[in-house]
Amino acid sequence: MIQREVLPNGVRIVTENISYVQSVALGIWVGVGARDESDKLRGVSHVIEHMLFKGTPSRTAQQIADEIDTVGGDINAFTSKENTCYHVRVLSEHVPLALDILTDMFLNSSFDAEELGREKNVILEEIKQRDDEPDDLVHDLFAEVTWPGHVLGKSVIGTPETVSSFNSDDLRSYIKNCYTPDTIVISAAGNLNHDEIVAYVASKFGDLTGSISDWRAADTTPEFQPGQIYVEKPIEQVNLVMGVPGVSQLSDEKYALSILDNVLGGSMSSRLFQEIREKRGLAYSVGTYAQSYQEGGYFAFYSGTGAATAEQVIDLIKAECVNIRKNGVTEKELQRSKNQFRGGIVMGQESMNSRMMRMGRNELNYGRVLPIQEIMDKINAVTVSDIASLSERLFAKEEFSMATVGPAPGSVTESDEDEEETEE
Structure with a gap:
């Protein structure tokens, strides 16, 4: 209790x-x-x-x-x-x-x-x-x-x-x-x-x-800017994060976003993991995450891939955003994501540290500890139509902010050049 x-x-x-x-x-x-x-x-x-x-x-x-x-x-x-x-x-x-x-x-x-x-x-x-x-x-x-x-x-x-x-x-x-x-x-x-x-x-x-x-300054909603930043480092992979506006921690839309996150890149069965890693072998790490604060949030895609394949990975991510906006998610995907969400919550309850963390964050964010059943009811209430509406709002403009660290996307790394000389 x-x-x-x-x-x-x-x-x-x-x-x-x-x-x-x-x-x-x-x-x-x-x-x-x-x-x-x-x-x-x-x-x-x-x-x-x-x-x-x-x-x-x-x-x-x-x-x-x-x-x-x-x-x-x-x-x-x-x-x-x-x-x-x-x-x-x-x-x-x-x-x-x-x-x-x-x-x-x-x-x-x-x-x-x-x-x-x-x-x-x-x-x-x-x-x-x-x-x-x-x-x-x-x-x-x-x-x-x-x-x-x-x-x-x-x-x-x-x-x-x-x-x-x-x-x-x-x-x-x-x-x-x-x-x-x-x-x-x-x-x-x-x-x-x-x-x-x-x-x-x-x-x-x-x-x-x-x-x-x-003392504290008034809360202000952060304004999303579709900018780009590239930091060159002499490493083998391009590490990239790209994203769109998300939702506030205080918005009930965060439950639909959790489902969307899982479908797109939040698990091994997700679309991007299957398409980019399993089917094409373009990356070891690929996924999505929703970052939500009280004042606002963003939804991001991340991957680590070679310089020669970075543009292809970026294009595949953008294409999947278009696809899910136009065609939505399936009932099977929706139910699978709900089950995964429920499993994560229930298994988290087995850790005293996780329970303590959840209570502390809830009290700070909402002024109360959200009952597990209340959270599950809101997750279970998410529909295919809810995901479609959210996807339309997030991806309609097809404008992404992006950060990359590593060799320039599209370039050939030094190791690639050495391999090409050897093959010649």
Whole structure:
């Protein structure tokens, strides 16, 4: 059973007691991320995420790691464009310790200047790693060219210039402005006691004050721009992402888009996987994904293929968009996708971490945890006609934004030239 409590200052607590397991997943969520950063603070949410592991007045960074490892738990965090999450998973008997460590990190981090200097170097290396991995870089580039000028088009990781510029006061100021009670959700799933967690959270978080509305800029819908960006790298494959406008996380159309995603490229039986990989052998990786935020979204196609075949892959993707817009999906495809969606949800419920993540995201996005049955009812209500209407809106203009990383599409790579000389 999912239980929910809201403290007088607005901090929310959602838990789900699963009595037949022996572990608990805990998360402290903050409904802020890269979309809340100014140009000068680009990447600060991600830097704060790193720094919360670097010590408090009562624990060093080493002690934080040691205390979790000693009880066989694991602790981690992530930053996205709309939220940040600090999470831990432990055996049920160690919930008090896990709560204490997470809370200490969240409320009492020291932001030592020397530690910050070292961690900024770590993040600069992380940026270099991202830039060296074309299958990561291309997705950031696609968002930037698709939504130029909008905060959702900016990278979570920041830039070398902004990351290098941060000092401890920048981090403290951002936390004061953004880590406010109305943005904080504590979620937990597993063999737990709801009342005990609420009592602990109230004792530690109950005195927090402030509101994100005092600082946050108003939401604005990102305007899709069908632009193109190409980054040349001396690698074997063209890594490409191309896409069209999608839907907001708050729109019920996201359920129809989930079906469309599955039919086009979301599984091994999908049209593009079968056509591009299985029938033609043009790519190892090919697929689709829907990226939805509260303010808007996009629907993207991705693939990695040789320079000589990149244009053919692009043409095949465009042709399938035309085909599905004109001819729609079959009842068989629709039912198969619904079954896959249901299977994913049900199997996800077998993981305490997945349950905790779902509750945290739901609370931040919708102000409540959506019941599984409600989600399934909306998925089951999607019709062939719904998919046809959505496809018409998404693909009618046949205008795509595109990002590519690697050799220029249509070019011959150095290795290809060597093979041709050998054959001659």
